[in-house]
Amino acid sequence: MMKKNIFCHLSEADMAKISGGGSEDIANNIKQIRLKLGYKRVDVAEQLNISVSTIAKYETGSRIPDIDTIIQLSEVLHINVNNLIFK
Numbered sequence: 001m002m003k004k005n006i007f008c009h010l011s012e013a014d015m016a017k018i019s020g021g022g023s024e025d026i027a028n029n030i031k032q033i034r035l036k037l038g039y040k041r042v043d044v045a046e047q048l049n050i051s052v053s054t055i056a057k058y059e060t061g062s063r064i065p066d067i068d069t070i071i072q073l074s075e076v077l078h079i080n081v082n083n084l085i086f087k
Helices: 012-019 023-037 041-048 052-060 067-076 081-085
Strands: none
Touching (some): 023 052
16 A cells, blocks of 8 residues: 655645646746736846846747756745746
């Protein structure tokens, strides 16, 4: 009998979305939230101490931020990590 993983509280549907990629969701969410807040890419880049081109890559989906950066992005964009990751 397999022990249930109590560390992960995501539903199977959410897990399928993550394992299926979802980079386009993260990219779109970063861009849409940034624009909604009236932030420029340079504003976000400066707060995260990364380059503007890295933010651009996150927003186009050509690069996926690591978990530490996702957490920092959620703080800078004033949004819950789950809302940043999922559609």
